[in-house]
Amino acid sequence: MDIIISNSSQEPIYEQIVRQIRNQIVTGRLQGGEPLPSIRNLALQLNISVITSKRAYEELEREGLIVTIGGKGSYVSSQNKDHLREKRYGIIEEKLAVVVKEAKVLGIRLQELEEMLKLVYEEA
Amino acid sequence: MDIIISNSSQEPIYEQIVRQIRNQIVTGRLQGGEPLPSIRNLALQLNISVITSKRAYEELEREGLIVTIGGKGSYVSSQNKDHLREKRYGIIEEKLAVVVKEAKVLGIRLQELEEMLKLVYEEA
Amino acid sequence: MDIIISNSSQEPIYEQIVRQIRNQIVTGRLQGGEPLPSIRNLALQLNISVITSKRAYEELEREGLIVTIGGKGSYVSSQNKDHLREKRYGIIEEKLAVVVKEAKVLGIRLQELEEMLKLVYEEA
Amino acid sequence: MDIIISNSSQEPIYEQIVRQIRNQIVTGRLQGGEPLPSIRNLALQLNISVITSKRAYEELEREGLIVTIGGKGSYVSSQNKDHLREKRYGIIEEKLAVVVKEAKVLGIRLQELEEMLKLVYEEA
DNA sequence: GTGGTCTAGACCACC
DNA sequence: GTGGTCTAGACCACG
Numbered sequence: 001m002d003i004i005i006s007n008s009s010q011e012p013i014y015e016q017i018v019r020q021i022r023n024q025i026v027t028g029r030l031q032g033g034e035p036l037p038s039i040r041n042l043a044l045q046l047n048i049s050v051i052t053s054k055r056a057y058e059e060l061e062r063e064g065l066i067v068t069i070g071g072k073g074s075y076v077s078s079q080n081k082d083h084l085r086e087k088r089y090g091i092i093e094e095k096l097a098v099v100v101k102e103a104k105v106l107g108i109r110l111q112e113l114e115e116m117l118k119l120v121y122e123e124a
Numbered sequence: 125m126d127i128i129i130s131n132s133s134q135e136p137i138y139e140q141i142v143r144q145i146r147n148q149i150v151t152g153r154l155q156g157g158e159p160l161p162s163i164r165n166l167a168l169q170l171n172i173s174v175i176t177s178k179r180a181y182e183e184l185e186r187e188g189l190i191v192t193i194g195g196k197g198s199y200v201s202s203q204n205k206d207h208l209r210e211k212r213y214g215i216i217e218e219k220l221a222v223v224v225k226e227a228k229v230l231g232i233r234l235q236e237l238e239e240m241l242k243l244v245y246e247e248a
Numbered sequence: 249m250d251i252i253i254s255n256s257s258q259e260p261i262y263e264q265i266v267r268q269i270r271n272q273i274v275t276g277r278l279q280g281g282e283p284l285p286s287i288r289n290l291a292l293q294l295n296i297s298v299i300t301s302k303r304a305y306e307e308l309e310r311e312g313l314i315v316t317i318g319g320k321g322s323y324v325s326s327q328n329k330d331h332l333r334e335k336r337y338g339i340i341e342e343k344l345a346v347v348v349k350e351a352k353v354l355g356i357r358l359q360e361l362e363e364m365l366k367l368v369y370e371e372a
Numbered sequence: 373m374d375i376i377i378s379n380s381s382q383e384p385i386y387e388q389i390v391r392q393i394r395n396q397i398v399t400g401r402l403q404g405g406e407p408l409p410s411i412r413n414l415a416l417q418l419n420i421s422v423i424t425s426k427r428a429y430e431e432l433e434r435e436g437l438i439v440t441i442g443g444k445g446s447y448v449s450s451q452n453k454d455h456l457r458e459k460r461y462g463i464i465e466e467k468l469a470v471v472v473k474e475a476k477v478l479g480i481r482l483q484e485l486e487e488m489l490k491l492v493y494e495e496a
Numbered sequence: 497g498t499g500g501t502c503t504a505g506a507c508c509a510c511c
Numbered sequence: 512g513t514g515g516t517c518t519a520g521a522c523c524a525c526g
Contacts, residue, residue, distance in 0.1 A: 071510040099219045319525040343471045
């Protein structure tokens with residue numbers, strides 16, 4: 001479980017955790033059935049409150065990416081690979097749509113965006 | 125001054141105003157030297173608090189897009205057209221970079237992003 | 249807002265709140281657009297922690313029954329009447345299905361259940 | 373002794389056991405006097421802790437459905453058939469009453485519940 | 497004033 | 512040991 005959190009980020013801590021674990025699941029770095037650290041353990045590791053780690057797990061459970069069994073712990077849900085692939089694309093497509101929408105408002109053409117994309121991709 | 129406010133949006137009201145005025149300036153819909161509605165007037169138009177419209181203008185002034193002259197009002201800064209064009213691109217490039225960075229983390233290739241971009245652009 | 253909570257109930261407090269507000273919405277006692285008490289106010293009224301009232305509202309928001317606007321408050325979502333009617337039936341149908349399933353396991357016939365239902369309905 | 377345990381269920385394991393054994397007794401699948409597996413044996417079969425199987429038996433004993441004789445084992449209590457029949461009905465009637473009570477709160481009429489019951493019974 | 501986030505600490509049920 | 516619930520109190524952004 002490699003998770004890095006920034007206290008100075010605008011993004012809430014629990015969201016940072018959700019995003020990173022979500023990414024590890026949809027990319028297959030965390031496999032179905034694999035146990036996650038207990039909320040207390042994670043809280044210790046990241047030096048945050050138990051409440052905050054719990055909240056992250058709750059959100060992941062709501063998304064169906066993990067299952068939490070009371071008194072036992074939390075585990076990565078077993079999911080179809082295609083399903084994960086779809087999710088992976090969906091995450092980006094959604095965010096891309098927001099940017100593209102504003103780009104259109106600013107009168108930027110598709111061709112310009114394509115050039116921008118190539119540039120940004122190499123630098124990223 | 126066409127500005128549309130959504131009270132139920134997660135985006136703060138002052139941010140909605142900033143974004144919309146900023147876009148109108150960098151696209152040239154608002155020309156350099158043009159007067160903006162007074163803080164009070166804008167607040168009345170949008171049915172929001174004066175504090176909120178004030179905060180929006182402060183932010184725009186910080187970005188150098190408008191100037192406020194005490195006792196007279198606020199005006200769009202006169203800017204080089206190339207400069208505006210750069211700004212317009214910069215706004216999008218910045219946001220695009222964030223999305224592309226996460227896409228890379230998720231192992232999505234440039235080619236896939238390009239296809240996604242075309243799709244999203246047409247739908248947007 | 250008539251809400252009664254029992255500290256001695258097995259049902260968590262936030263669930264009691266969710267259930268009662270949900271029922272008031274789907275039955276039309278709380279109309280679309282109507283403001284709900286602030287989480288702090290509700291906490292005071294019910295003599296519970298702010299966290300607990302907040303949690304209830306979060307759940308209701310997740311179900312799409314209310315909308316919460318940061319810094320303003322929470323409001324009942326405007327919903328189609330048919331939609332609400334469906335929800336009202338769905339809530340009961342789901343719970344009824346659980347009971348009927350176990351009744352079948354116990355070898356109780358439909359006719360017996362129908363008699364039981366009449367009896368129970370009058371006593372309830 | 374056919375018992376199926378789900379670790380991921382919200383229902384506690386000991387409750388799952390209690391419910392299934394109870395149902396087998398009140399339906400006559402387990403006859404009065406019949407020996408039950410020992411606590412240790414049951415724990416082995418179901419791959420659970422001895423504490424859990426013990427707790428299940430304790431609960432069943434409290435309900436008067438089984439008797440445990442120290443050093444010998446546990447046996448199904450001998451009960452009048454009418455008594456069992458009553459119990460069988462009582463279990464369902466109790467649960468049905470809870471659902472019907474909420475249905476009344478939601479303004480659902482007896483006739484509607486009867487229709488719902490027929491539908492649900494066939495699907496169950 | 498409002499909600500959003502985070503903390504530290506507590507008690508409970510289950511295993 | 513685990514998670515589930517609840518508390519009291521804090522700081523922040525927004526309006």
